[in-house]
Amino acid sequence: ELIQRLKRAFSQWITSLTMTPGFAPLEDILLPDAFYLTFNYTEFLETQYAIPEMNICYLHGCRKKRNTPLIFGHPEDTGLDGDTTEPYFPVFHEQRKNQLVYDAQEVARDYLATYDDDITKKTFSVIQAHKCFFQAQAGVTDVVVIGHSLSIVDYPYFKHLLQVFKNPSAVIWHITYYSAEDLERI
Secondary structure (H helix, E strand, O other), X not given: OHHHHHHHHHHHHHHHOOOOOOOOOOOOOOOOOOOEEEOOOOOHHHHHHOOOHHHEEEOOXXXXXXXXXXXXXXXXXXXXXXXXXXXXOOOOOOHHHHHHHHHHHHHHHHXXXXXXXXXXXXXXXXXXXXXXXXXXXXXXXXXXXXXXXXXXXXXXXXXXXXHHOOOHHHOEEEEOXXXXXXXXXX
């Protein structure tokens, strides 16, 4: 139930986002004939910049495509791999209480593993699902990254792009940043 409620709440939140008409501060940068790899779930590029949908790869889904699930979250070492020996609760001395805690932990681990598997990005699978888009970028000579934190969890996507480019060392990167931490990641 928790998994389903979280997925519904996330989708409802994404669906509730509205865009300001006429707000297009990057109109001199975003070209309608360029290709876009977006981590955004909204049709912002389409509505605000008139980018054709066929030029956009919605890597983690688009809210307007109701039959395609939105992918959110990312896997990290949660310590809930089933092999951990670290106790999550204080150890009880009575055998019955120990068994109850153990059973509750196992059930929680199973639910958390299902939750993680169900909603998080499987980077390789996502790349494979958008294989044609990535391959079509082989001749790219300029890349513009706007509004992306360049978090380590998204590194595989950028690494894959570099592997696809015919001449990666000749590609010119234009990357915007918001904070000193973003600049450090760049």
